Amino acid sequence: MTAVELASTDRELMDPTSVDDIEWGVRLLAATPTHEGRDRELLRQWALRADEFGSRLAPVPSTARVVERDDGLERMLLARYTSRPPTVELYTDMLALAEKLVDARGWRAWYPPGSVRAAALAHEAVHAHLHHGPAKAALKQALDHTVLRLGRHRLAGHVAGAEEVAAHAYARTVCGLGRSPLLLTAALRAELTRPGREK
Amino acid sequence: MGVVILLVMAAGVALMLTRKLPTAFALALLAVAIAFLAGAPFTGKNSVLDTVLQEGAPALAATMIAIILGSWLGKLLDETGIAGTLVRKIVEFGGDRPTVVALGVLAVSALVGTVTGSAPAAMLAGIIGIPAMIAVGVPKVTAAGTVLMGIAVGIPFELPLWQFFSTALELPIPTVRGFMVKLFPFALAAALAFVVVETRRRGTEHAWSLKAVDSPGSSGAKPRSRRAELGDAPWYALLAPAVPLVLALGFELAIIPSLLAGVLYALVTTTRPGGMNKRLLRTLYGGFEVAAPPLVLFISIGILLAAVKLPGAVDALEPLVKAVSPHNPVVFVLVFTLLVPLCLYRGPLNVFGLGAGIAGVLIATGIYPAVAVLGMATSYNQVFGVADPTSTQTVWSAQYAGVSPQQVMVRTLPYVWAVALGGLCVTAATYL
Numbered sequence: 011m012t013a014v015e016l017a018s019t020d021r022e023l024m025d026p027t028s029v030d031d032i033e034w035g036v037r038l039l040a041a042t043p044t045h046e047g048r049d050r051e052l053l054r055q056w057a058l059r060a061d062e063f064g065s066r067l068a069p070v071p072s073t074a075r076v077v078e079r080d081d082g083l084e085r086m087l088l089a090r091y092t093s094r095p096p097t098v099e100l101y102t103d104m105l106a107l108a109e110k111l112v113d114a115r116g117w118r119a120w121y122p123p124g125s126v127r128a129a130a131l132a133h134e135a136v137h138a139h140l141h142h143g144p145a146k147a148a149l150k151q152a153l154d155h156t157v158l159r160l161g162r163h164r165l166a167g168h169v170a171g172a173e174e175v176a177a178h179a180y181a182r183t184v185c186g187l188g189r190s191p192l193l194l195t196a197a198l199r200a201e202l203t204r205p206g207r208e209k
Numbered sequence: 210m211g212v213v214i215l216l217v218m219a220a221g222v223a224l225m226l227t228r229k230l231p232t233a234f235a236l237a238l239l240a241v242a243i244a245f246l247a248g249a250p251f252t253g254k255n256s257v258l259d260t261v262l263q264e265g266a267p268a269l270a271a272t273m274i275a276i277i278l279g280s281w282l283g284k285l286l287d288e289t290g291i292a293g294t295l296v297r298k299i300v301e302f303g304g305d306r307p308t309v310v311a312l313g314v315l316a317v318s319a320l321v322g323t324v325t326g327s328a329p330a331a332m333l334a335g336i337i338g339i340p341a342m343i344a345v346g347v348p349k350v351t352a353a354g355t356v357l358m359g360i361a362v363g364i365p366f367e368l369p370l371w372q373f374f375s376t377a378l379e380l381p382i383p384t385v386r387g388f389m390v391k392l393f394p395f396a397l398a399a400a401l402a403f404v405v406v407e408t409r410r411r412g413t414e415h416a417w418s419l420k421a422v423d424s425p426g427s428s429g430a431k432p433r434s435r436r437a438e439l440g441d442a443p444w445y446a447l448l449a450p451a452v453p454l455v456l457a458l459g460f461e462l463a464i465i466p467s468l469l470a471g472v473l474y475a476l477v478t479t480t481r482p483g484g485m486n487k488r489l490l491r492t493l494y495g496g497f498e499v500a501a502p503p504l505v506l507f508i509s510i511g512i513l514l515a516a517v518k519l520p521g522a523v524d525a526l527e528p529l530v531k532a533v534s535p536h537n538p539v540v541f542v543l544v545f546t547l548l549v550p551l552c553l554y555r556g557p558l559n560v561f562g563l564g565a566g567i568a569g570v571l572i573a574t575g576i577y578p579a580v581a582v583l584g585m586a587t588s589y590n591q592v593f594g595v596a597d598p599t600s601t602q603t604v605w606s607a608q609y610a611g612v613s614p615q616q617v618m619v620r621t622l623p624y625v626w627a628v629a630l631g632g633l634c635v636t637a638a639t640y641l
Contacts, residue, residue, distance in 0.1 A: 043340040044297045086419040093346075094412030104419075130417055137415040141346070146305050157301045168304020170344045173415075191417070199419040 031182070032057050034192035035175040042171030056153055060172040063152045064136065064179030067145070072135035074098045083107065086202065088195075089130035091137045098134040100127065104198070111197055120188030129181040129191045136177040149176060210246060211525040217242050222563055225555040232555060232562050233502075236509035239566070240265065240516035247521030255519050265515030269376050269507040271465075275369035276325075276503050278468035281496035282453070283325035283333055285472060288492055289479035291449050292321060294442040296337040300345065307347045308408045314338040314352075315359040315404055319397075320450040322363020324471065326370065326594070328601035329499045330360050339610050346413030353610035354407065354621045357595040357603060358400040361625065364594050365389035365396055365587070366454050368464045373507070374586065377514060377565060378572060378579045382464070386457075388583055388635075395631035396591055399624040407620065446478035502601070503561075510565045517569040527574040534576045538637035545585055546630045552589040553597045553618070560590045577641075584636025588629040596622045 035057030039045050045053060074096040082088060082101020088108065090099040108126040112118055121129075140146045150166045157167030178191045221239040224230045230238070244257045252258050286292045299313030318334040325333070335356040342352040364370060371385045378385075453471035456462040462470075472489075480488050516522060535541045552558040557567065568586050572579045597603055598614035607614040 042344055043337045044300045044344075046293070046337075088417040088419070090414065090416040090418075092348075092412060092414050094410065133417050134415070137346075141413055141415075150305060155301070157298075165302070167301035168345070170300055170304060170341060174344075177415075177417075195417070195419055202419060 029193075031179075031190035031192065032061055034190055034196065035061055035178070038175060038192060039169070039171045042174075044170045056155070056169050056172055057175055059152050059154070060149070060169075060175035061179040063149050064176030064181075065183045067136065067139075067176070067180050067183075069184060070132075070135045070139040070180070072098065072131060072138060074134070074138055076100060076131070078102050083202070086199075088126070088198075089134050091134035091141075093138070093141055096138060098131060098138075100130055105130065107201070108194055108198055111201055112194070115197060117189070117194075121194060122186070125185050125187055126191075126194065128185045129187060132181040132184050133177045133191065136180045137173070140173055140176075146173075149173065210248075210521075211527075211529040214243055214246050214522065214525055215529065217246065218557065218563060218566070222555070222557050225562060233505040233509040236506075236513045236562065236566070239563070240509070240513040243513075243516040243522055243566075244519055247516070247519045247525060249516075249519050249521060255521075260519065261512055261515045265512035266508050268511035268515060269373065271376055272369060272373040273500075273504050273507050275372040275464050275468060276507065277496060277500045278465060278472065279325040279367070279369045280329060280500040281493050282449075282468060282471045282475060283321070283329050283499060284492035284495040285475040285479075285488075286321070286324070286450060287333055288488065288495075289446065289475060290442045291446050291475060291479065292317065292333040293337050295320075295447055296334065296341055297441065298447075300341045304345050307342070307345050307413050308405065310345050311342055311347050311351065311355045311404045311408055312401075314342055315355050315362070315400055318356045318359025319362035319400070322360035323366040323368070323454045324363075324450050324468075325499075326360070326364070326367055326602070327503060328605040330363075331356055331602040331606045334359060335606050335609055339606065343414075343610065346415055347408060348411045348414045349610040349612045350607075350616050350620050351404075351407045351411055353606040353612060353617050354595075355404055356606050357617065357621060358403045358624065360602060361591055361595045361628070362393070362396045362400045364591060365393040366458065368453055368457055368468055370590075371457075372464050374583055377510065378568065378583050378586070380579050380583060383461075384580055385583060388580065388587060390458075391635050391639075392587055392591070392628075392632050395628045399628045403621065403624045442479055446475065449475035449478065506561055510561070513563075513566045514569045517566045518573045523570075523573045526570050527576075530570055530574055531576055534571070536641065538641045541637045541641055542630070542633045545588075545633050546626070549589065549592055549626050549629050552593045553599075555597075555599050558589050559593055559597070560586045561593070564589060581636050581640040584632060584640060588632030588636065591628045591632065592622075592625045595625045 036053045039053045039057055076098050078100050080103045082104030087101050088104045089101060105127050112121045140149065149172060153169045153172055155167045155169050156164045158165040182190050218239065221235050224235045225232050240261055241257060244261045250256045295317045296314060300310055303309030303313055314334060317338060321330050321333045338356055339352045342355065343349055366389060371382055374380065374385045375382050449471060452474045453467040456467040456470055457464055476485055476489060535544050548558060552564060555562050558564045568582045571577050571582050593600060596618045598618045603614050603617055607617045
């Protein structure tokens with residue numbers, strides 16, 4: 011679950027260079043519960059580390075069953091991974107809207123045709139990978155968030171939302187996207203929630 | 210006349226079910242109608258105006274004070290960041306294991322449930338707890354159910370509830386406490402089973418979503434932003450929700466002083482002396498806002514209880530109720546377990562609706578000892594408090610998690626039905 015409250019202004023979406031990919035990650039973390047009031051600089055560090063972690067992940071094979079659904083607009087979803095049974099749901103209506111939006115914004119160079127679907131599959135593959143393998147501990151280590159220290163011993167804490175940032179970074183890297191899928195997420199959100207849009 | 214009274218009660222249930230009338234108004238109207246049907250005079254002894262309305266309305270005054278204090282403490286836990294800090298720490302410590310996070314949120318919900326009830330309790334634990342669980346992969350229905358099951362673990366130790374059952378059923382507090390202690394293990398076992406079974410059965414869930422589960426900033430409004438400015442509450446302040454319970458259960462202190470002690474503890478551990486007055490007043494007034502719906506309900510329940518206890522009502526209902534009430538312990542358990550769904554959807558066995566009136570009838574007619582009625586009522590309350598899709602905490606939790614209250618009902622009902630079965634078994638074995 012992303013918990014993306016990517017508070018984006020229209021200007022930022024029309025001029026995406028004004029907000030870099032790490033800043034989108036910071037915004038995602040800031041909107042994730044447990045980070046209220048957290049120092050912005052700390053969030054930036056975590057977003058940076060999670061982004062690096064995701065970018066450096068070796069290609070992750072996905073063994074999950076892929077199911078297509080068409081109620082993404084209603085549920086505000088692009089894709090969903092469930093571990094029991096391992097399944098990736100792709101919301102085709104939302105993916106189609108994303109492709110349309112890419113054209114409308116003139117972002118085709120960043121998001122080649124079909125890349126949104128590929129990014130969705132890659133994104134969910136990382137969730138499956140982190141769920142089943144030792145990579146989750148590696149991400150925790152990379153984030154380096156200490157919650158308890160007893161002498162020389164220290165306990166690394168969980169950073170809610172970091173996995174999501176890593177999944178987007180991985181998708182950006184393996185799909186060869188020019189910008190993070192988070193930018194597209196924010197644009198879709200703005201498009202679907204803009205005043206006057208019929209539900 | 211008994212049949213007519215029962216028909217009027219059925220009409221009252223229909224009005225509540227179809228939402229033609231709010232429960233509190235329907236109960237008060239029902240009470241007046243029952244009083245007239247029972248042949249009560251307009252004024253004087255055992256009358257509509259003097260007995261039912263005048264004496265009935267403040268009959269549950271002690272409960273109302275406890276509700277206000279519980280809501281006050283709830284507001285303080287929110288504003289001082291105590292509840293939020295508890296959830297945040299749980300996520301930080303156990304975040305890569307969804308079951309551990311869910312168990313932690315369950316524990317916080319249980320603590321909160323001992324202090325206050327309904328939607329405010331769900332909000333205290335859920336505003337951060339539900340999206341935090343979802344963020345670590347707990348499916349939405351399980352996340353909403355975890356908060357509700359957690360609150361239900363706290364319900365047996367919810368001090369305002371002790372006061373309610375004590376006053377409404379005319380039982381001493383130690384008797385109420387004694388039964389609640391017996392009910393607690395069932396609630397705990399069911400809640401643990403819910404979290405462990407459901408998180409394993411459903412696995413984890415992650416979505417690439419556009420929709421933010423409302424961030425605390427947008428839902429919690431001013432108190433949350435104030436908390437954000439102050440940072441986490443200190444570790445010793447996190448004990449605040451347990452203070453009233455420890456005093457009332459461990460030291461057998463009376464309920465109102467126990468709750469007041471909780472309020473004071475939360476205040477002094479989080480607030481500088483200069484800001485105490487302001488914060489106390491602000492949270493107290495906020496507490497009144499939170500307490501308003503249950504207060505109105507308790508006024509109506511007091512009125513209804515006064516009506517069903519009128520001699521005319523007791524005489525009319527006794528033969529009918531006696532004829533259908535099982536006395537064999539096994540039949541008692543079977544029948545009342547099968548009737549569990551009648552406490553859902555504001556049904557006739559809802560303790561905070563007509564169920565209170567039925568409990569009053571059962572006691573006034575002497576069909577069951579008051580303590581057995583306590584057992585029934587509290588067992589049903591465990592179901593109502595979690596699975597009723599019309600109860601405010603269920604509606605709030607489900608909608609906040611982004612699922613329907615009916616989905617939460619379907620998922621939690623088997624567990625809370627088992628709790629009711631356990632409570633009814635204890636009742637039959639101990640008091641029949």
